[in-house]
Amino acid sequence: MRSSYRSGMALGALWMAAVLLPAPAGPFDGLVPVAAAAPVGLPAPRAGETDRRERLARILIAADARSRRPAAGEESPADPGPYGVVDADVGRTRGEKAGLEGRLAKARSDLHGMAEASIRSGHCTPVDLDGLQGETEGDQGSAGTPAVSSGGWTRPLLSYELTARFGSAGGRWSNGHTGQDFAVPIGTPVRAVGAGTVASIGCGGPFGISMVLRHDSGWYSQYAHLSAPIVPQGRRVRAGEWIGLSGTTGNSTGPHLHLEIRRTAEFGSAVDPVGWLRARGVDL
């Protein structure tokens, strides 16, 4: 008890130092910049918050990967995966499983709270998950690898439930629904439907945290209600590459991804994502 209390004090002191020490000169509004990850001119969140968000993201991504493993057999203690601490709990007593579910629910709630805070601050900076996609999907083999069509297109999520369709009517949409909704838990990795470049990251408004990709063919795709971006504006992405974590920010009644396919970068130029992807060899 005493040593953990001491280390808690030490962490607290570090955090206080990070907050209280004068920040280096630069366009950072007195906040502590994070090394190369932050684009010039964008203030980064406090270092402690950044670390906490990354930790939550990793816990939720591990849970997502685990949820898609083949049903045959429980987790083997000999193969705990890259997230041994969390995985080791699975397949033990029901009480421990309930405890794990409770921790995941808390992680999702905390990540959402941080997303809302980032919108309030106006700084929706990407979460740094350096190399995690390769690590996670390498571990699962083909089950975790999205199928890419011969034309280079893929699904934005590996597992999901389709909910509101393009064009559907409802109180939330004045002129019909402009995208396709996918119900997924907060913190699920969202993938680029095709190769392209990050055209913009939205931070607030009806779409919450959102991202628009410009594809090489001239089409655009938009991913809305995210809890965090993963890649920064201007970054080149591959089909299937993680670009953000799903969430429920903005005008959203529950955790889901809203996907739009657009003729231009702007709202109002959308077509039905289901038919558009089907024409490119991807069935949702």
Ligand SMILES: [Zn+2]
């Ligand atoms: Zn929607």
